[in-house]
Amino acid sequence: MSKKLGCYICSGCDVGQAVDTAKLAKLAERDLRVPVCRVHPFLCGPEGLALIRNDIEAGGVNAVVVAACSPRVKTEAFQFDPKMVLARVNLREHVAWCQEAGHEDTQMLAADYLRMGVVKAQKAEPLEPVSEPVSKQILVVGGGAAGLTAALEAAEAGYEVTLVESKAQLGGFAAGLKRSFSGTSLQPLIEAVSYHPRIQVLTSAWIERTEGQPGAFEVTVQADGTTTRFHAGAVVIATGWKPYDASRLGHLGYGTTPDVITGVELEHMAANGGIRRPSDGKPAKDVVFVQCAGSRDPDHLSYCSSVCCLATLKQAGYIHEQDPEARVYVVYKDMRTPGHYERYYRQAQDHPFNFLTKGEVTGVQRSGDKLVVAAKNTLLGEDIELRADLVVLATGMIPNSADGEAIRALEDAEIRAEKGESAAQRAEAARKAEELKAHRGTEILNLTYRQGPDLPVLRHGFPDSHFICFPYETRRTAIYAAGALRAPMDAAQAQQDALGAALKAIQSVELAARGQAVHPRAGDMSFPSFFLQRCTQCKRCTEECPFGALDEDEKGTPKPNPYRCRRCAICLGSCPERIISFKNYSVDMIASMIKAIEVPEEDEEKPRVLVFMCENDAYPALDIAGLKRLRYDPSVRVLPLRCLGSLNIVWIADALSRGIDGIMLIGCKLGDDYQCHFVRGSELAQRRLENVKETLQRLRLESERLQLTQFAINEADKLPALFNDFMERIREMGPNPYKGF
């Protein structure tokens, strides 16, 4: 089907005052040969929209260029047909609102953006959504507070659920408590799940395999010696936590005497017959709680588990219930009782024989019949010693996660150790395998993904992918983490968490049923396609995909699983052969847009800087800069990318050979305080950029012509200075010597 472009220029919202829209229309019609071109003063109004719709319906227009406001606004108004080619040209936020009205440079900026938009529409193809039958069943892994809640909520919303629990009984950690912080029991929830018509519960079970992709997982479970197979569309994983290994806390006396125990041990003691000194069964009259035992400690767990302080205050209550005259001491780093739990703290504080102080425990020694706990930096203004019958270490929480990437690395190392090419390689592989051996047998989901059999984990072993904005997301599409697996939390919070994760799972199966992407490109119907005849099996795409969407055949050719894909196009950026493309986003399309930028001759003294900008944070920030009417150098040409990780280095070569004087890459912050919506995109862009810089040096071009900036959405105020400073440096360096070639 041949494409017929329609270009619609809006002159409302200051655009008409800032630029000559008639000239732009002439440019589109005469130079760019767009068959239909119209200017309207209020394009998003009923009349303007009717104009476009009429051209589509009666005029045969099937690819639309809207040169008006930012593509982030008025999305519904300009959504004529989700499959149709639509290019939005941002003349308002990126031109009219940030540049001098009527200036020659402003007009040139608008003209370049229009050229890029028209080329984009010319190069893009209409979408052909994939639509396969999907399973909407939800697999919940873990039968604790979070898993039970997720299962019940999903079932109540009308979805079939299979709940897999490794123990013989449901309830998880919370079931073993003497009582919860709120005093409520999980029993009603366990019963509701057990008897729910849409929930199948498999206890004493483990997952042998999880194959396939979102909407079409095939799960094999071993439960009580029988094998069960079923389909699932999405997974909620809520495998909970385990206490930090107290045997590593010898400096706090653990292991040196039976009277030093952990908070979890005390809880079990209280739940099973009462609290006594383990050494001789005598009552505990003086009990010292040591908070942050191995927590917020760089040598052990560097984070706060947020629950241990509450557990201690609760357990102080157990001790006083048993013996109202007992003295309970709590030495803490900070008393942390988040939210309404502050009241819990207040209540515990009120007990006359609870003695609380900030402090740092320096040692636990036995002295005759008693233990002596020494602490420094206390609120009492001096170093103190406390006599105790029982010392309780409030240890932190570790997620019950499996590090899929580490397991994969272990497997690879084991194979290399056996079949390595050289003795040195085999030795190195053996060393690596030894280092990773703790991961052996930790598998939970047993995914058949090329990148490893379980969720990749980030810092501290938590399998999240974007802690702040997208809490339940993991790096495996349609698998959502909930509860203490995701972040340290108590049972009540875990139940709240489960609601969110269950809803995400429902969303993902519904989106999969429509062939649409989940967060952050929710609703996107494009898919990557691979021109495999030219594939060199370099495996970069299969390794770099942050979501493990690509498996490999024996030779290393990528095997796409489209429903695992989040459409970030990082694969497109990774491919040296440039064989990966989307219908509406391709190497050729971006390269053509770059070529559409008009580069003035050297003697005109109008430098041009191309800015590759991440669509998720940096681009909205530039919109905000427009809203704030911040002015910046009109020489920049912004080209939004789905993710900075989708940057293919060929574009840089293209731009420089076109005479572009400098290139800026603005993406999200790198590292484990991850802001990148696709986890590792900006990191990958940085790596690629370093390779390009070497090439630049060989070409005798200043590597300073390329700059990568890490940027957050709330930094709009910094954008003008960022652009202006870079332009200043470019002017100092002088024009790109390849200009005019």
Place this chain on the structure above:
Amino acid sequence: MAALVQPDTRFIQEVMASGGADLKKCYQCATCSVVCALAPEDAPFPRKQMVEAQWGLKDRLVADPAIWLCHHCGDCTTRCPRGARPGDVFGALRAAAIRHFAFPGWLGALAASPKGLLVLLLLPALVFTGMMLSAAQQTPAGEMEFAHLFPILQLEALFFAVTGLVVLAFAIGALRLVRALRAAGATGSIAAGLVPALKEIATHQRFAECAEARSRRLGHLLTLWGFMGLAFMGTVVGLGTMTGLMHTPLPLAHPLKIFANLCAAIILAGLVILLADRLADPAKRAASSYFDWWFMWTLLGVVVTGIASELLRLWQTPVMYGVYYVHLVLVFALFLYAPYTKFAHLLYRTLAMAAARRGA
């Protein structure tokens, strides 16, 4: 060297029961120490004392002059984010210190609780009933005089004897406090500190820094000076009558009588201000404990019955004997129990100020 910390749980209960009920609510933010106008920069209070009290560290607290440097204006209490009422806790700590240093100790315990009230009043009631009954058999006719039912010599002898006991109890209390101060590391001459301390007590200059307690300061100053005047008068007249140089009642125009009546008016004014202050206190800046009320009402009772006795005597009505009887019971109670009630702050605060050298 780390200190072995062992909480005195009875002390905690005692402090909580005698005005410091919210003690445990403190979470050590130190807002109190920051807002206190009186806390010295190098040894601020009451944050530190709050945690020590929570932990039942009695020995440190009773030997800490800081508890006596507070005038209970309530700034800390109204600003406390947790409602721990440090000002009230300090009141309870002072009561606990008085009880701790009391000699004999059982009297201290008796004076600290409302349960001991009847026993405490029963003793003077019986003494004066006995005195009245034995004297009533030989009441001379003519103008009614208190001496007819309460012979001057018996009275004076009794009161000087009581004074002796009180001085002894105070001396032992003072000795115990000084010993505790020394044990807690106080150095320097307490005697030398007395001069600035007495100067402060005479002028209440530091007290004036409690901006929120202006009226209390005035009431306290008037009460103190009125009391001093009356105490001086009582001693002079007592000695005068015992040596036969004077005969009471003194004529109204006698300079000493004029002075005494003036002092009575001053102390009454002071007490009314203090009472109004305690009763009004709309912001609940400072709670009043049994310990506070005992002292307040006894002193006020002494003053009111004293003035009433004088007026009734001038009016020559037999009711005057009844009122005077009550007056004598209250005066007796006020003085005999001085080392065990809030009255004792006169001594301990002075010593603590001297030790802390904050009087200047």
